[in-house]
Amino acid sequence: MSLSAQLREATAPAWDAAVGHRFVDELWAGSLPREVLTRYLVQDHQFVDGFVALMGAAVAGADHAAPRVRLARQLGLVAGPENDFFTRSFDTLDVPGTDRAAPTLFPPTVGFRDLMNEASAAQYPDALAVLLVAEWLYLDWATRPGTDVPADPIRAEWIALHSGAEFEAWVDFLRDEFDRVGETLTPRRRDEVGALFVRAVDLELTFFDAAYA
């Protein structure tokens, strides 16, 4: 079994709890309270910069030219057309300046920032592990075939940003790449990289919880 499949299986309880979280159900159903959505986005916004840095580290660390270019193109998208989602959403949601720039961080937000910094400073497989969870788990909850997207533009865009053919291809790439480099790791390094994967899944779950706290 591939490393990604093993880790997906090993993390199934937390993964499935995140993908089936009340937050996700309410987001899709259009019943997600505005204050919960706001709290969630304010916290999520706090690791956008760390996510961009992590993608940069993956670009720098990739062991071949082809995946490096693929990662760099996706980074250009994240830093380009997708980069003003938070500003627009915060305007619509009347989020005050302090909550945009320096809100009080919830524990899972701090956890994610630490995890991203740690993975950025480590090696390419470590960076891939954290990127893969962040993107794959989000694709998973943002894809509900046959379900109408919510009418509210912010909620609909947040789903659209994590679904669709291009985003699926990006996640497929990350998974293939993670499995490719996973083959080259020693058992000890596989454990280290796997531990980052597990931490990331656990944080995704507690991050959804925190929006209701």
Place this chain on the structure above:
Amino acid sequence: MSLSAQLREATAPAWDAAVGHRFVDELWAGSLPREVLTRYLVQDHQFVDGFVALMGAAVAGADHAAPRVRLARQLGLVAGPENDFFTRSFDTLDVPGTDRAAPTLFPPTVGFRDLMNEASAAQYPDALAVLLVAEWLYLDWATRPGTDVPADPIRAEWIALHSGAEFEAWVDFLRDEFDRVGETLTPRRRDEVGALFVRAVDLELTFFDAAYA
């Protein structure tokens, strides 16, 4: 005087010799021999991957979110729309497969790869120093107001890739950013970063020379 202005002044002999190189004159005049252009592009192509990695390292290493996003957007351009220039040019110039994938490297090509690897593995100011020279010196030779661009599409595109308002704004950003972080460096670190700048300028000059060897 800003760090970039000091280093530009200190490297004036090599810088001006590169910008006024026979290669540049012949490129603009439309008289650059096809074999010289081919030799030059084959060698240049060999550090595209190192350049993308270096930009990734700068994205990962930037000390603020705003410059990180700016670098990431430019990286998206380099890895995206601009990325097929070499393939198209090599098709037109009938460059054989071995020269595309693994040509014999000229000494300045090896020097550039080493320099980029070294700067990628160092800190943000080091990465900026090498990026700044590569982009600023190229803007300098690729900008000749009032001169017609050569008719040949490859030669014209190589100039266009390193000139124009957007490329000028990119170089302005790099220079401002380099000077901003330069202010924060200890004298010893300024010397180290300056030494990378000087090495990069010298390599640009010998790189042009090598195309005629």
